[in-house]
Amino acid sequence: MKIVIMSIGALLCLTLSGCCGGEHADLVVVNNSDRDVCSIVLEYSGSTETVQAADGSALLKPGQTYGLELEEGEVLVTLRDRAQRTIGQGRVTRQEGERQFLTFDGVSEGSLSVEEWPHA
Secondary structure, three states, X not given: OHHHHHHHHXXXXXXXXXXXXXXXXXXXXXXOOOOOEOEEEEEOOOOEEEEEOOOOOOOEOOOOEEEEOOOOOEEEEEEEOOOOOEEEEEEEEOOOOEEEEEEEOOOOOOXXXXXXXXXX
């Protein structure tokens, strides 16, 4: 039940926050921890992309969400703190017509939980 409530909250935050990717986001990163996330690293089979704030500030503060549009296939998602230390990591595969929520709770030894919802 807690996951359902958190996911509904994440969906509401995504809708209200106007985060990157907006309604077309394939992946929504949810920060349910008490830590700042300063960068999101996406590692595909042949390339790496990093998303971070231009001024070096936190990309995701506690309670915030961030939406991303993904390339086809599997991607390793790594969350990093201000010192660029890995604080969370999870693997997702883009599913056509599905929005995935990747939740960082800060206590699961760095693993991120994944939940899929159909695109609205």
